[in-house]
Amino acid sequence: TQLLEQSPQFLSIQEGENLTVYCNSSSVFSSLQWYRQEPGEGPVLLVTVVTGGEVKKLKRLTFQFGDARKDSSLHITAAQPGDTGLYLCAGLTYNQGGKLIFGQGTELSVKP
Amino acid sequence: DAGVIQSPRHEVTEMGQEVTLRCKPISGHNSLFWYRQTMMRGLELLIYFNNNVPIDDSGMPEDRFSAKMPNASFSTLKIQPSEPRDSAVYFCASSLIGRLPMNTEAFFGQGTRLTVV
Numbered sequence: 001t002q003l004l005e006q007s008p009q010f011l012s013i014q015e016g017e018n019l020t021v022y023c024n025s026s027s028v029f030s031s032l033q034w035y036r037q038e039p040g041e042g043p044v045l046l047v048t049v050v051t052g053g054e055v056k057k058l059k060r061l062t063f064q065f066g067d068a069r070k071d072s073s074l075h076i077t078a079a080q081p082g083d084t085g086l087y088l089c090a091g092l093t094y095n096q097g098g099k100l101i102f103g104q105g106t107e108l109s110v111k112p
Numbered sequence: 113d114a115g116v117i118q119s120p121r122h123e124v125t126e127m128g129q130e131v132t133l134r135c136k137p138i139s140g141h142n143s144l145f146w147y148r149q150t151m152m153r154g155l156e157l158l159i160y161f162n163n164n165v166p167i168d169d170s171g172m173p174e175d176r177f178s179a180k181m182p183n184a185s186f187s188t189l190k191i192q193p194s195e196p197r198d199s200a201v202y203f204c205a206s207s208l209i210g211r212l213p214m215n216t217e218a219f220f221g222q223g224t225r226l227t228v229v
Contacts, residue, residue: 031216042116042203042220043155088155092216097160097167098143098209100218104154 002027004091006103013079014111021074021106023089030094032065032072037086037105079110118204118221125228130192133224136185137206145218146179146189147203155203161187162209194228201225 004025013019023032031050035043047056049065049072056063060083062075072089089103117136125131137144145160159169161181169179176195181187191198205218 033217035218040222042205042223043218044220045217048217090218094209094216097162098207098216099157099160099168100145100205100207100216101157102147102155 002091002093002099002101004089004101004103006089006106008106009104010107010109012109012111015080016078017110019076019079019108021087021089021108022071023073023103024071025091026070027091027093028069029091030069031092032069033090033092033100034063034072034074035088035090035102037088043086043088043102076108079108081110081112084108084110116204116206116219116221118202118224120224121222122225123227125194125226127195127228128193129228130190131194131198131226131228133189133202133204133226135187135189135204135221137187137204138219139185141206141208141219142184143207143209144181144187145205145207146187147205149201149203149223158189191226194226196228199227 007022033048034046037043047063052067052069054065060077064073086105086107088105093099119134143162146158147155149155158171159179164181179189201223203220203223205220207218
């Protein structure tokens, strides 16, 4: 059974602080995706990382895919209240017909 | 495109009743996923289809759950009989699984909040 473990599950920080969210698995994935979910809505894709060791930046967000393609991290620099939300990592297994499983999520709260 | 459309948005039913959740995926997408989200268990994959064929239903919790995709533009998730522990938000998502994994963004509907009393 494939599992994605995210940590921490909850994070409450002050505006301006930096933070890192981790997503770990014992399984190898074809790609790793990060989504953000607002209350009452479905998750929305932030980024996809495909190559082992790949790093992608989206403004203040930096995403990294582990060399072995089993883990990923999301780093936010100088967090702002607008970053508040649920962050989910998702692993895609392409040779299983495109199976997409999610970690449990990290609930981030950024206080002004 | 209007995106993935789910109905109903909210459903309150009594224990033992049959519940049917509906999903219209984005036109042209070839994969459809049903997920269940709770605080305790997060976003669980229940079943997914590729070209209308069920590929993996190992996440379906019990025989009380069934899903169908009779054509490329419609899918249902049925719970019969429903139980209070089925209360959750159920999401449908669709995607275009191409030859390259970078083209695999999953687009989600707004979800159906199910409450079984």
